[in-house]
Amino acid sequence: MGRAAKKRTRKEDADDTPAVVPVPAPGTAHVPAPAVPVERFDEDLGTQAEDTEAEVERAVICFGAFETYIVGVQYYSGTVSRNEQVRLVREPKNPYDRNAIQVNNILDIKVGHLPREKVLYLAPMLDRKLVHHASGVVTTGANNKYSIPVTLFLWGLPENKEEVIKRCRLGQLVLGHNIEPAARRVMELEPVTRTMDATEREDALDQLFKRLEEERQSTRMATPSETITAPLYPHQKEALAWMLHRENSNALPPFWSHEEKTGMYVNILSSYKTSVRPQVCRGGILADDMGLGKTLNTIALIASNRPGAAPPALEEAPKNDEPPAKKPKGKTKGPGPSKNAPKVLASKQDQVGSTSSPPSRDGPKATLIVCPVSVLSNWEQQIAEHTDGSLSVYRYHGASKTKVTDELARHDVVITTYGTLTADKGAVLNKVKWLRVVLDEAHNVKNPNVGQSIAARQLTAERRWAITGTPVQNRLNDLYSLLAFLRLQPLDDRSFWTRVVDKPVHAGNPVGYDRLVTLMTAIALRRTKEQKLKDGTPLVRLPPKEVLVQTVEMGLEDRARYSNLLRAAQETIGGMIEDGTLFGNYAHALEVILRLRQLCCHGALVPRGKNGEEKPVTPPTGEQMAQLLTVLRAGGLDDCCVCLGSMFHPVVTRCAHVFCRGCIVPALERKRSCPLCRADCEPGELVEAPPDEDGENGDGASTGVQTAPSAKTEALVARLKTDLRARGDGGRKAKAVVFSQFVTFIDIAQKSVEAAGFKCVRLTGGVSAAGREKCIREFQSPDADSPDVIFVSLKAGGVGINLTAASFVYMLDPWWNPATEDQAMDRVHRLGQDRPVKVVRFVCKDSIDEKMMELQQRKRELAKAAFVKKTEKERQEMRKADLSLLLSLTNLV
DNA sequence: ACCGCCGGGTGCC
DNA sequence: ACCGCCGGGTGCC
Numbered sequence: 001m002g003r004a005a006k007k008r009t010r011k012e013d014a015d016d017t018p019a020v021v022p023v024p025a026p027g028t029a030h031v032p033a034p035a036v037p038v039e040r041f042d043e044d045l046g047t048q049a050e051d052t053e054a055e056v057e058r059a060v061i062c063f064g065a066f067e068t069y070i071v072g073v074q075y076y077s078g079t080v081s082r083n084e085q086v087r088l089v090r091e092p093k094n095p096y097d098r099n100a101i102q103v104n105n106i107l108d109i110k111v112g113h114l115p116r117e118k119v120l121y122l123a124p125m126l127d128r129k130l131v132h133h134a135s136g137v138v139t140t141g142a143n144n145k146y147s148i149p150v151t152l153f154l155w156g157l158p159e160n161k162e163e164v165i166k167r168c169r170l171g172q173l174v175l176g177h178n179i180e181p182a183a184r185r186v187m188e189l190e191p192v193t194r195t196m197d198a199t200e201r202e203d204a205l206d207q208l209f210k211r212l213e214e215e216r217q218s219t220r221m222a223t224p225s226e227t228i229t230a231p232l233y234p235h236q237k238e239a240l241a242w243m244l245h246r247e248n249s250n251a252l253p254p255f256w257s258h259e260e261k262t263g264m265y266v267n268i269l270s271s272y273k274t275s276v277r278p279q280v281c282r283g284g285i286l287a288d289d290m291g292l293g294k295t296l297n298t299i300a301l302i303a304s305n306r307p308g309a310a311p312p313a314l315e316e317a318p319k320n321d322e323p324p325a326k327k328p329k330g331k332t333k334g335p336g337p338s339k340n341a342p343k344v345l346a347s348k349q350d351q352v353g354s355t356s357s358p359p360s361r362d363g364p365k366a367t368l369i370v371c372p373v374s375v376l377s378n379w380e381q382q383i384a385e386h387t388d389g390s391l392s393v394y395r396y397h398g399a400s401k402t403k404v405t406d407e408l409a410r411h412d413v414v415i416t417t418y419g420t421l422t423a424d425k426g427a428v429l430n431k432v433k434w435l436r437v438v439l440d441e442a443h444n445v446k447n448p449n450v451g452q453s454i455a456a457r458q459l460t461a462e463r464r465w466a467i468t469g470t471p472v473q474n475r476l477n478d479l480y481s482l483l484a485f486l487r488l489q490p491l492d493d494r495s496f497w498t499r500v501v502d503k504p505v506h507a508g509n510p511v512g513y514d515r516l517v518t519l520m521t522a523i524a525l526r527r528t529k530e531q532k533l534k535d536g537t538p539l540v541r542l543p544p545k546e547v548l549v550q551t552v553e554m555g556l557e558d559r560a561r562y563s564n565l566l567r568a569a570q571e572t573i574g575g576m577i578e579d580g581t582l583f584g585n586y587a588h589a590l591e592v593i594l595r596l597r598q599l600c601c602h603g604a605l606v607p608r609g610k611n612g613e614e615k616p617v618t619p620p621t622g623e624q625m626a627q628l629l630t631v632l633r634a635g636g637l638d639d640c641c642v643c644l645g646s647m648f649h650p651v652v653t654r655c656a657h658v659f660c661r662g663c664i665v666p667a668l669e670r671k672r673s674c675p676l677c678r679a680d681c682e683p684g685e686l687v688e689a690p691p692d693e694d695g696e697n698g699d700g701a702s703t704g705v706q707t708a709p710s711a712k713t714e715a716l717v718a719r720l721k722t723d724l725r726a727r728g729d730g731g732r733k734a735k736a737v738v739f740s741q742f743v744t745f746i747d748i749a750q751k752s753v754e755a756a757g758f759k760c761v762r763l764t765g766g767v768s769a770a771g772r773e774k775c776i777r778e779f780q781s782p783d784a785d786s787p788d789v790i791f792v793s794l795k796a797g798g799v800g801i802n803l804t805a806a807s808f809v810y811m812l813d814p815w816w817n818p819a820t821e822d823q824a825m826d827r828v829h830r831l832g833q834d835r836p837v838k839v840v841r842f843v844c845k846d847s848i849d850e851k852m853m854e855l856q857q858r859k860r861e862l863a864k865a866a867f868v869k870k871t872e873k874e875r876q877e878m879r880k881a882d883l884s885l886l887l888s889l890t891n892l893v
Numbered sequence: 894a895c896c897g898c899c900g901g902g903t904g905c906c
Numbered sequence: 907a908c909c910g911c912c913g914g915g916t917g918c919c
Contacts, residue, residue, distance in 0.1 A: 071905050072905030091906080096905080097905090099906090100905090100906050113906045115905080146907060147907095
């Protein structure tokens with residue numbers, strides 16, 4: 001019988017359906033929910049799927065290991081070293097065997113395959129996610145010519161263990177735990193010798209990044225090419241030097257060392273040895289705080305590191321951050337004497353034993369910048385403003401896009417958006433060989449399994465940069481996405497990253513933190529605005545900012561309505577808190593709060609007659625939905641309790657809880673109940689708020705009819721009269737930005753201000769991208785007939801908007817989240833502002849406005865403890881406390 | 894000899 | 907591959 005079977009030809013083998021694949025007994029196979037079909041979501045919504053995947057990664061356990069071989073090694077170029085990990089990659093399209101699993105080394109170079117009879121059992125388990133992933137360790141025979149022994153470790157969720165063991169037995173795969181110690185060590189299965197407790201762990205992460213920020217102070221500086229017309233701050237010159245170094249240095253990437261004796265390169269995380277020098281990682285992460293001038297810095301890099309031109313000189317003797325390479329014999333060691341005679345990078349680096357490769361004259365020339373739509377024109381403006389026009393810029397966005405790759409490659413800079421990149425699907429942008437690719441606001445690329453990040457990864461570029469103003473340390477997971485984009489091998493492999501960094505950090509294993517430090521020191525630069533230069537001066541010197549609170553007395557009629565509404569609310573909501581029904585009736589509470597806040601602004605914002613009446617405490621009704629949508633449209637409420645971030649594409653559940661769409665949908669796909677109250681909930685029933693309607697008061701408030709002044713509008717006009725007219729400032733106009741979160745209130749206030757003789761423009765959510773640009777340009781203009789006042793709805797005034805022509809900021813109503821207010825003020829008080837800035841926050845006396853301010857203070861304190869993971873219970877308590885505070889239930893006004 | 898045995902050709906999936 | 911396996915050549919002692 002053996003003979004007959006063996007006589008089958010290859011062809012027959014190829015078509016051989018694996019009929020013997022074990023089929024699970026009904027009900028025994030626990031297959032986790034399939035990966036979330038994230039394509040359905042819009043561009044920024046990959047986060048939740050990504051987090052879910054990270055969670056699963058952390059939950060998987062090792063089922064055991066078995067011995068087998070890597071076969072067919074003679075056909076492939078990939079090599080393995082002793083005690084090195086290998087990656088297994090399913091190859092379902094293999095023409096000889098649909099169960100094929102290829103074995104790659106840590107640099108993802110193909111080494112061989114797993115034997116056919118083993119994959120017959122293993123592949124289906126991987127495909128059904130019974131085995132979450134498998135990885136191998138080579139301990140012996142690494143140099144074999146034809147096949148290499150390998151220990152395969154199977155990992156998966158605990159609930160699948162039994163099934164996997166059963167199937168392995170069927171396939172003669174003897175899953176054991178008596179694994180060779182060497183292999184165990186490589187897999188880091190050894191118990192952690194020292195773990196940190198929760199507080200220690202928070203401290204460690206916190207300290208780690210502080211340390212990075214501080215240690216980064218003593219770097220070199222570089223003066224940009226003279227095509228940059230703007231002067232650079234010292235910290236920007238430091239960043240430029242660092243970026244030039246990151247791009248041009250041929251130093252080994254992090255975690256690689258060079259063995260003098262053997263001449264081999266060794267990866268200290270994986271034991272991988274190779275005689276081929278690992279690919280240099282040109283680029284990195286620029287994660288400076290907002291307002292430190294990352295955009296200008298990047299432009300300076302683009303202008304200064306051009307093909308065929310010598311990169312700029314270094315101005316200061318650096319602290320040597322090269323690996324301690326041997327000094328060429330006969331030369332003096334210190335680069336010190338060259339202080340007054342700056343040398344180009346190349347010669348400097350030769351001194352420390354590392355060479356430099358500036359962009360080649362014959363290589364690609366174009367830099368691709370990928371950014372959110374909102375900052376697209378900011379890039380264009382800054383390039384126009386800060387360079388002498390010698391950079392040719394092409395905007396690859398919207399209707400007028402060339403399909404000719406050569407056309408793109410001819411420019412110095414091509415600017416596009418994440419949306420365009422994703423939609424491009426490799427048609428044009430992937431075909432160009434870029435000199436460098438810059439991802440601006442790189443935290444937008446979160447999920448390596450979703451469109452845009454895949455697209456970003458696939459771009460062909462010599463140099464790669466991730467620019468982000470959001471500190472990456474808050475979410476380790478986001479960091480992984482950036483590494484994947486930077487192609488930092490081998491950490492760009494998710495399972496490798498999880499094992500080597502993510503898991504140890506989450507387990508409190510100091511090894512994980514050490515690795516993070518090494519990694520971040522090597523490839524990331526982050527400074528904060530609070531940081532000081534070595535001589536003690538701050539990084540950026542901004543004119544002073546004065547923030548004061550102006551208390552306003554509500555008008556008599558508004559006050560009466562306010563009191564009635566508050567009294568009713570205190571009764572109903574106090575009752576709900578007491579009997580625990582609040583969280584089914586969150587909507588009601590939120591509407592009351594919204595109405596109170598609106599009354600503080602202007603009575604016309606609140607429709608008469610239907611307020612203050614008690615709402616019945618009932619299961620979800622259409623009315624409740626309507627309430628919630630009202631609140632949603634008025635712009636945001638709490639942070640989403642799934643991602644703990646601010647609401648993005650908020651949706652409402654049947655039980656009247658609000659989440660980001662991208663957060664709740666994957667959660668419901670796993671378990672069809674509300675994460676907050678566990679009520680049944682189908683993804684199909686989610687009610688969506690209209691996208692960024694921004695403060696529109698969607699319930700028929702009488703806009704435009706009653707424009708009688710309110711206390712706040714009167715106070716605003718009075719302020720403008722004294723502030724703007726008082727300050728002549730050498731012929732320059734004094735201008736003001738007025739923020740409110742209620743567009744309807746902006747309508748009313750704008751009329752009053754115009755009536756007082758001020759020229760106004762407005763920037764609210766409804767305005768198109770082109771309209772916004774025009775509006776900002778008009779306002780920023782120094783012309784005598786340019787606008788005096790710009791009204792901005794809080795959410796429309798997001799990052800990237802530059803309103804530095806103003807030196808007065810008026811906040812008409814306090815916002816729930818202090819960070820949002822800070823961000824708004826930063827539109828004015830930022831790089832480019834050369835006058836003192838005065839911020840006035842209008843607050844109604846004895847009202848919810850004051851409570852909002854208290855709440856802000858609380859939030860500020862809470863933000864400091866952001867690393868503390870809160871339980872659902874704790875978060876619920878917090879929200880309850882927030883509501884109580886707002887409605888003065890704890891200390892009645 | 895519709896076998897056994899020999900020795901050359903060959904080799905992942 | 908210093909293997910296993912395949913298939914052609916071959917055939918008493």
